Amino acid sequence: MLENIYDRVNDYTQVHISLASPNDIRSWSFGEVKKPETINYRTYRPEKDGLFCERIFGPERDWECACGKFKGTKHKGIICDRCGVKVTHSRVRRKRMGHINLAAPVAHIWFFKAMPSRLGALLDIKTASLEKVVYFQDYIVVDPGDTPLKEKQ
Template identity: 35%
Template sequence: MIDRYKHQQLRIGSVSPQQISTWAIKILPNGEIVGEVTKPYTFHYKTNKSKKDGLFCERFFVIGDEKEDSKVCEQYGVEFVDSRIRRYQMGYIKLACPVTYTQEGETVIPVNPIGMP
């Protein structure tokens, strides 16, 4: 039997664009700040490697396979980490105005439409 009074409460609400960007911003070991997707590219079609500052950039989501004994990739300056940590890494795309995406209705709702108070 489950005791309904022993469970913790869960609060669901919207998150501000500033909070999302603070979750996604990461400081690399070389001091560089990354997290914003600035290019629309995903992979290079010949090498099948992710493009820098693109949607699947390894600097945002960290590199998984370790080829040497070092803990930092010399090419990207990113740490080698376990796949369990990579699942929680985030990146963000800065838009002209904040929008809300609801998966249930598959609609995009502008939070503050231009020209409205």
């Protein structure tokens, strides 16, 4: 007899939640988003290397590449040599991730604005000081070395 998906909920004894490292995120990614554009205003198609790119996130239409060279399930799994889109069903767009390479590291607002500040508690820094560092208004000495500066100054 078929097992109901809700019956399997009790099979788990624990749930582990952790932050993803940059290497983990890149390994999950299907490509880098390089442009802020979403859809071309003339063609109403996703912009290449944009936030809705078909090469990164998958085809917009089932079993069809972006340029239309390959159509139908007979070309299943083929990567188009013109547009670089893999011929598959469009549902993969809901599951695939892309990534953005940033010039400087960033902190998500939830980690330093939430009360109590998780990042502030972890680093043992007041929220006001941490906010200045996050917004590049101030800095923190991590390793004073041979200078007269003190750590966390």
